[in-house]
Amino acid sequence: MSATDPTTGTTDPKIWMRRQGRWSAFEILAWLAALTPFFLFPTYLPLANQIAIAALFAISVDLILGYAGIVTLGHAMFFGLGAYFAGIISVYGWGEPITGLLMAGAFAGLIGFIASFLITRVQHLALIMVTLGLGFLTLELANAMSWLTGGTDGLRGMNRWPVFGQFRFDLWGYTSYTYSLIVLFICFLLSRRLVNSSFGLALRGVRENVKRMPAIGSDHKWHLRKIYTISAAIAGLAGALMAQTTNVVTLDALSFQRSADVVVMLILGGTGRLYGAILGAFIFLMARDQLAGVNPQYWYFGIGILLMLVVLFMPKGILGFLSGLVSRRGK
Amino acid sequence: MSPMTDVLVTEGLNKSFGKLEVTRNVSIALPQGARHALIGPNGAGKTTLINLITGQIRPDSGRIALDGEEVTGLAPYARVKRGLTRTFQINTLFPDLAPIEAVTLAVCERDGKAGQFWRRLPAHADAIDEAFAILTQLGLADVAMRTTRHLPYGQQRLLEIALALATRPRVLLLDEPAAGVPKDESAALFAVISALPQDISVLFIEHDMDIVFKFASRIIVLVSGAVLLEADPETVRNDPRVREVYLGQGHHG
């Protein structure tokens, strides 16, 4: 996507680095395209809202998986914690969305910070299993605490107030999608800044060669704890968005399926490039919307084949594949 | 030799893996500005000794001190922060980063700026300039913006050293810096090493005796995990035990 060509680049490394983080026309177009549902496809606003939330969730996973190399199969834990937190405080009388959203994100981030001490102790299969185990643990806990969470019936009696006291959540989803899109955009900007910072570089260092990091004086586990906490908070925001815009929180928010789906989205789109998360969420949910209507089995078959093809032939995801095509044509 | 001038001191280092003693009672001292070589046959425990000094492996007993302060219990990264840095025999680089990015990262880590996620990377202009200066010093300026994995092997070996230099080491432990490099190039590489400023004390592992005798001011001979001899090159060259070790090695090889 970014128009860098290291071989013919400048000799000043600062200019070269600035160019790495520059906005491209593609990006601006992509964000303009995100506005089209308002005008062209208003019936798809609820789906667009789902995509925005899934994209935010996928960005949170990209930050740890794509940038820091932490493979997780349990990130729905933080999505669900955010969703339940936002839902529960509205049940107990605080329905103001923005403060609710922020508190939910902070809560998920806090739990993420605690969990990060466990996550950084293990690697490889044990890491995958610990993330998976923590995810299931949270799910079982939410199920057991049905007095608070509503258990398998889901949370009841949520009461959300208008955004800024002005904008009610309407049936068609205008407010919902606007709200989610703005939160997505802000989080995207923050994430973009993060990955283009020295911290983002340190995370890439961890992903590229974790063994070297201590030898350049890096306390890389602190980097990992930090990004895991940030990622958990963003996942919590995504969950809170879902609770607030759909008015529904069920155990599904914490499910293994959700943890696996988000990784699948990310891989489809391409890891380590933020937009891969957004594109992946878009493709995944659009395809599911179209195919699952016909027959849910087609959907599983299709997504399975697609995953295998992407892993075998597009190791950088669909976005990486496309940008490879573009840059090849450019030469 | 008063202890004040010794930057790095180890006292009685021991390490065993099961029944195998890989390091036996190793006490060495590296004075300020040293250019010491660590030699010994394969399996003598040279890399293990570097791993012990830099903290990748914990010793069973013994002490390690840097500038008179004990560092034995410190994590590897904390030793690097105090100026005890190593390179690796097998390239341990960041394959998909550009050299300028990798060295900038090392500089940021040293200055404690690597955790800042709110400032864009180009805003750390000092760090980038310093990184570029280090790369220039090692002759890597032309390839600073390429991807590391595409660099020729010899330049990757230099990048190993560049990464270490970016930590501003007081002591630099080089584990076969010229491993796998053709002989004519390895002399050039060692010329770079010996041109390093005098405030960096260097201990290097090297198999090529010509290079060792040319660049080392003192030589430590390690055999079966223990120090056989520590002396100047002339003494080592004429020592019958060293000849025995190396000739014995030659007969089998």
Next chain:
Amino acid sequence: MTGQIAIVLFDGFAFGMLLFLLSVGLSVTLGLMGFINLAHGAFGMLGGYVTILAMRQLGLPFLVALPLAFIAAALVSVVLERTLFRRLYRAGELNQVLFTIGLVFVATAAATFLFGTVQQVVILPSWLRGSVQFAGLNFTTYRIFLIVVALLVTALLVFGLERTRLGAQIRAAVDNQRVAQGLGLNVERVFAITFALGSGLAGLGGALAIDIVGLSPSFAFHFLVYVLIVVSVGGLGSITGSFVGAALLGIGDVAGKYFMPEFGGFFIYLFLVAILLVRPLGLFGKR
């Protein structure tokens, strides 16, 4: 109370033996090649459906259908291994995880397409039905059979690994692949055989599981989590580890559901996380 505990221990151990059959192959292949095959449970499902087909369509007896389940799963797995999986040995754990999850999706969809989502049942021969009275307690005959089969398989595996040439090669390759290769061992071939055997055992496990847990297209996903727990808790490449891990999980699972149904699997996952934090390589893992 003690009677309840005895029955729970018995049922749990039988369930654990089922888990052992389903997971031991994955443990060995993971230890051997580091290949994270999440589709391992799909081979179990394949074995299950082969059994159903063999009995219903061909009218074969249960005891004949079991080896067929083993053979079918082994054959399909070795074809997949030679054509697809081998491309991924160096591709990193994430790619392995995703590719094999994709395969599980496809297998699930295919099973639904062919057999529908209904729970399949197997009609056991009369001598396997009913239960045995002992000390005033009822022990299901089929679970006794299950335990006997699993113990026989364990004995065969241990004997094979300790005493045969292939076993020695597998042990050498698990211990140190580079050295084994250096000694002229054809690691690829050893791995293909091991892979086939391990998947075959999963197929056998799938066939034996029908009467205990039923069989539907969700089998592959449902057992995936159990299998992964056994493998990671037991430790890669360790038969003892898989055995102990499977027995613990089986007993823990049955006991949890029996004594504290409202907490479901809470304690299982708590133990999983705790064990892995204390021993990241599992109880019997070496590397």
